[in-house]
Amino acid sequence: xxxxxxxxxxxxxxxxxxxxxxxxxxxxxxxxxxxxxxxxxxxxxxxxxxxxxxxxxxxxxxxxxxxxxxxxxxxxxxxxxxxxxxxxxxxxxxxxxxxxxxxxxxxxxxxxxxxxxxxxxxxxxxxxxxxxxxxxxxxxxxxxxxxxxxxxxxxxxxxxxxxxxxxxxxxxxxxxxxxxxxxxxxxxxxxxxxxxxxxxxxxxxxxxxxxxxxxxxxxxxxxxxxxxxxxxxxxxxxxxxxxxxxxxxxxxxxxxxxxxxxxxxxxxxxx
Numbered sequence: 001x002x003x004x005x006x007x008x009x010x011x012x013x014x015x016x017x018x019x020x021x022x023x024x025x026x027x028x029x030x031x032x033x034x035x036x037x038x039x040x041x042x043x044x045x046x047x048x049x050x051x052x053x054x055x056x057x058x059x060x061x062x063x064x065x066x067x068x069x070x071x072x073x074x075x076x077x078x079x080x081x082x083x084x085x086x087x088x089x090x091x092x093x094x095x096x097x098x099x100x101x102x103x104x105x106x107x108x109x110x111x112x113x114x115x116x117x118x119x120x121x122x123x124x125x126x127x128x129x130x131x132x133x134x135x136x137x138x139x140x141x142x143x144x145x146x147x148x149x150x151x152x153x154x155x156x157x158x159x160x161x162x163x164x165x166x167x168x169x170x171x172x173x174x175x176x177x178x179x180x181x182x183x184x185x186x187x188x189x190x191x192x193x194x195x196x197x198x199x200x201x202x203x204x205x206x207x208x209x210x211x212x213x214x215x216x217x218x219x220x221x222x223x224x225x226x227x228x229x230x231x232x233x234x235x236x237x238x239x240x241x242x243x244x245x246x247x248x249x250x251x252x253x254x255x256x257x258x259x260x261x262x263x264x265x266x267x268x269x270x271x
Contacts, residue, residue, distance in 0.1 A: 011027055091261055200242065
């Protein structure tokens with residue numbers, strides 16, 4: 001079995017794969033102060049609750065956007081898992097991703113963005129844009145030749161809501177799970193809901209339009225071809241109904257990408 005860990009700024013998602021199928025998944029708050037010992041305690045508890053044995057784990061892979069925690073997770077894996085067939089793998093631009101990275105400074109590329117692009121390319125095999133709705137919203141572009149081109153980064157939905165509540169005297173915190181009554185909000189809460197949901201939906205549509213145009217202009221996609229659009233991340237399902245360009249939402253895209261990269265870079269034995 002393979003354990004895949006996606007360390008985000010706000011949350012850490014842990015998945016267990018068996019024969020390429022995701023069989024267990026947990027979502028934890030990311031704590032930048034955590035230690036390898038604390039991770040051992042947390043995972044020991046999770047494994048016990050789901051009746052898993054750490055001795056069954058033969059592969060480990062992590063991607064982290066919090067640099068300090070990458071080393072902590074690697075240390076945890078080295079200490080906790082005694083049956084690993086290959087050394088614990090941390091995702092970076094230096095491993096085999098199946099993509100040709102065309103950005104001038106690949107070391108600046110967030111590991112999660114690279115994982116998402118690799119997973120989306122594996123699934124589509126064509127020109128694509130993958131959107132991750134996390135603490136930040138990222139757009140990543142891959143050419144029809146499997147070249148990673150770059151993308152854009154935007155403030156996420158959660159931090160935008162927090163900024164409204166913290167930086168204004170009269171605007172409350174709002175639950176976005178309830179659909180706004182209309183595009184034109186007649187109450188403060190509905191106005192915020194409409195602004196966030198329809199607004200971010202519009203941002204997605206416009207950015208996909210501009211990015212697609214740029215990809216076609218630079219020859220990364222044929223002028224008459226359709227560019228696939230895939231979404232992932234905690235807020236993807238929430239925004240999807242307000243966008244007209246999202247083809248599908250894959251909530252486990254990052255974990256799947258971690259599995260794919262582990263298979264590409266480590267010897268067999270993590271099934």
